[in-house]
Amino acid sequence: MYESHFGLSGPPFQLNPDPAFYFDSRGHSNALAYLKYGVYQGEGFIVVTGEIGAGKTTLVRTLLEGLDPERVVAAQVVSTQLESGDLLRSIIASFGVPPSGTTKAHLIATLEGFLTALAAQGKRALLIVDEAQNLNLEAIEELRMLSNFQLGKHALLQSFLIGQPELRVLLESKSMEQFRQRVIASCHLGPLDETETKSYIEHRLRRVGWTGVPAFEPEAFREIHKWTAGIPRRVNLLCNRLLLGAFLSGNDVISGSLVEETAHELRGEVGESAHPPPVSRGPIRAPGSGAARPVPGASGAQEVVRHLRAPLPPAESRLVCVVDRAVDYLKALAVAEAWEAQGRAPAVVVVHPGCEADWSDERLRSAALPQPCAEYRLGVRPAESFDVTAPLLIARFGELLEEVGPRAVLALGASDAVLACALTAHKKGVALLRADAGVRDPQEEEADRLNAVLLDRLADLVYTGSLTSHYTLYREGISSARVQCVGALMENVVHSALQRSRPAAEVLLGSGHEDAVLRSADGFALCMVRRHHRGGDFEHQMAQLGQVLAVVKTEIPIVWPVDPQTMVALRSTGMEKRLRNAGLLFLPELEYADLLALMREATCVLRAGPCFLDDEIAAMETPVIDLLGTSSAAGTPFEAGAVVRSADECVSALHVILRNRQQREEHADAYWDGGPGVRLIRHWLHAMPADPGGREWHSPVASLAS
Numbered sequence: 001m002y003e004s005h006f007g008l009s010g011p012p013f014q015l016n017p018d019p020a021f022y023f024d025s026r027g028h029s030n031a032l033a034y035l036k037y038g039v040y041q042g043e044g045f046i047v048v049t050g051e052i053g054a055g056k057t058t059l060v061r062t063l064l065e066g067l068d069p070e071r072v073v074a075a076q077v078v079s080t081q082l083e084s085g086d087l088l089r090s091i092i093a094s095f096g097v098p099p100s101g102t103t104k105a106h107l108i109a110t111l112e113g114f115l116t117a118l119a120a121q122g123k124r125a126l127l128i129v130d131e132a133q134n135l136n137l138e139a140i141e142e143l144r145m146l147s148n149f150q151l152g153k154h155a156l157l158q159s160f161l162i163g164q165p166e167l168r169v170l171l172e173s174k175s176m177e178q179f180r181q182r183v184i185a186s187c188h189l190g191p192l193d194e195t196e197t198k199s200y201i202e203h204r205l206r207r208v209g210w211t212g213v214p215a216f217e218p219e220a221f222r223e224i225h226k227w228t229a230g231i232p233r234r235v236n237l238l239c240n241r242l243l244l245g246a247f248l249s250g251n252d253v254i255s256g257s258l259v260e261e262t263a264h265e266l267r268g269e270v271g272e273s274a275h276p277p278p279v280s281r282g283p284i285r286a287p288g289s290g291a292a293r294p295v296p297g298a299s300g301a302q303e304v305v306r307h308l309r310a311p312l313p314p315a316e317s318r319l320v321c322v323v324d325r326a327v328d329y330l331k332a333l334a335v336a337e338a339w340e341a342q343g344r345a346p347a348v349v350v351v352h353p354g355c356e357a358d359w360s361d362e363r364l365r366s367a368a369l370p371q372p373c374a375e376y377r378l379g380v381r382p383a384e385s386f387d388v389t390a391p392l393l394i395a396r397f398g399e400l401l402e403e404v405g406p407r408a409v410l411a412l413g414a415s416d417a418v419l420a421c422a423l424t425a426h427k428k429g430v431a432l433l434r435a436d437a438g439v440r441d442p443q444e445e446e447a448d449r450l451n452a453v454l455l456d457r458l459a460d461l462v463y464t465g466s467l468t469s470h471y472t473l474y475r476e477g478i479s480s481a482r483v484q485c486v487g488a489l490m491e492n493v494v495h496s497a498l499q500r501s502r503p504a505a506e507v508l509l510g511s512g513h514e515d516a517v518l519r520s521a522d523g524f525a526l527c528m529v530r531r532h533h534r535g536g537d538f539e540h541q542m543a544q545l546g547q548v549l550a551v552v553k554t555e556i557p558i559v560w561p562v563d564p565q566t567m568v569a570l571r572s573t574g575m576e577k578r579l580r581n582a583g584l585l586f587l588p589e590l591e592y593a594d595l596l597a598l599m600r601e602a603t604c605v606l607r608a609g610p611c612f613l614d615d616e617i618a619a620m621e622t623p624v625i626d627l628l629g630t631s632s633a634a635g636t637p638f639e640a641g642a643v644v645r646s647a648d649e650c651v652s653a654l655h656v657i658l659r660n661r662q663q664r665e666e667h668a669d670a671y672w673d674g675g676p677g678v679r680l681i682r683h684w685l686h687a688m689p690a691d692p693g694g695r696e697w698h699s700p701v702a703s704l705a706s
Helices: 027-041 055-067 084-094 102-122 137-146 166-171 174-180 194-207 218-228 232-249 256-267 324-343 360-364 388-404 416-427 447-457 469-473 490-499 504-508 512-517 531-554 564-573 575-582 592-601 614-620 647-659 661-667 675-687 701-705
Strands: 045-050 072-078 124-130 157-163 181-190 305-308 317-324 348-352 375-376 408-411 431-436 461-464 483-485 525-527 558-562 585-588 604-607 624-626 641-643
Touching: 027 045, 027 055, 027 181, 045 055, 045 166, 045 575, 055 157, 055 483, 072 084, 072 504, 084 194, 102 124, 102 360, 137 174, 157 166, 166 174, 166 504, 166 512, 166 564, 174 624, 181 614, 194 232, 194 483, 218 232, 218 305, 218 575, 232 256, 305 431, 317 324, 317 416, 324 348, 324 490, 324 675, 348 388, 388 416, 388 575, 388 647, 408 416, 416 431, 416 447, 431 447, 447 469, 461 469, 469 483, 483 675, 490 592, 490 614, 490 675, 504 512, 504 585, 531 624, 531 647, 558 564, 558 592, 564 575, 592 614, 604 647, 641 647, 647 661
Parallel strands: 045 157, 045 181, 072 124, 124 157, 317 348, 317 408, 348 375, 408 431, 431 461, 461 483, 525 558, 525 604, 558 585, 604 624, 624 641
Antiparallel strands: 305 375
């Protein structure tokens, strides 16, 4: 419609994969090189993964266009939950071969005969299996067996597995060891960065004769990247709508505000959140490879990255928050919100010791807290030993303190990197604050527990989240003059998220079982078990876990929001079908705010070991039942619930929680006074005035040292 108006020879942003529009980004270029190497080898498996819309199909078609059809015969199978027998029939049909029978033996003989005939003609077969994350373990094993077909020393069949990141999880299961040994090349397609997104848009426009009309303002490219997270298909969808909107309105300039307005409309049409999508988690390690951790230095460290969203306020108002985990980043944003609640201009500067690629927590996707006025990433990746990273961190954070000149530094978390930055602030005489202090988690690594103790002792002002933590510091000999109990900062994060969450009934709507869940007098249990929490033994534990859940379901409805990785594992073990038959309600992966809405309404949370929302669970005081005895001895209580090892113990713990349910509901209506964030800010401003007016601020640590 708009092509002729702008003088274009065709649609530049069509959604169908077209090799003519292939864009050679860094990621795509590397992936194409890997694939060409794999095809040159002529055997084994090649694995290509990427987020939905990352350009996997376009990449493969670009590769195929460069192959000699007289030498390579390619066929494609789009997998949709294919069993091994169905897969065999689909492979034979995709090569255009009529089957000579219906039994598995006939199918295998038909395929082997066809492949042998190709080899006799000097050709070889290439099989492409798309959406391969949907294959079960038996079907993948069938593919492995087909790779054994040989004529002399030459393999008769080579296979590409194309799929979403869950495919990597599937291939990492213990039973896939033999398959992993056949993978000769593997690559992951990540998103485009901001610069590549701009080049990608211009590349597609030039392919259809673009001469600069319509024009894109620089802010438009930044907004497009923000609202698409650098995923090519999302870029195509948004840009297509932008050009259509510009044509209909008679506008020849695409501005940042137009992009934001159009993006909101698009996301509203498909029922997505009004917030920008999450940035992809980036490359996933290849199956069977070790989790390598780059060492900073000439090769491991990156440049310091600065994001200045507003001019820095006067030095006496600046607060630097050092964070090393996504959950602590959200707490820093809660501090920024509390600061603004005091009627002050944005003054919080967030410093992350690592790189942008280190952020991988899904909570960030729906965080709607105020952004900091500035954000720095020091570019130092974690290493195995503190003495490797500390010198570079100390040097870079020291330079940042000179540049920013903050009134104080707030340390969140207890990693080596946070400790190094805290030591630097202390050595330079900058006041050091410590939030959520006094927590001594026995399940943490010993090094992190020691770091927490050192940070609590080093800080000038120490803020605790509970009386238990307060008493811990008292027993460790930390002066009460430095300690203030304000509550856990996660309370602010949770409160802000719940303000924009949907009611639990709306979250459950359309699941097919919401009526049974909402009618239950005892409420429902929220299952928060995830595959990666159990590591490599998840499959082994699922049989026991499934038995417990099936029994608990007879007592109370169970709702389980399942992430893709866990769903792959459940399907591969056959547990999904058994639990659905037992009446469990599975939900797709939810956004952060909706997940908290369910947690607020849940009678209890079922978990198996540490949960990625443990901070939120504690802040909401939701009772927990820890399945499989993962935290301590079976049958013993812990602060938020009970640790159990059997179905009977789980039912007993549930009955205790149900008896105390009314008391919890009454407590949930407590008055909100601005939360721990506001209390922390008020205390800090009072205890450490910018203009003492005759009162001197004496660092308690300095006084102790003297």
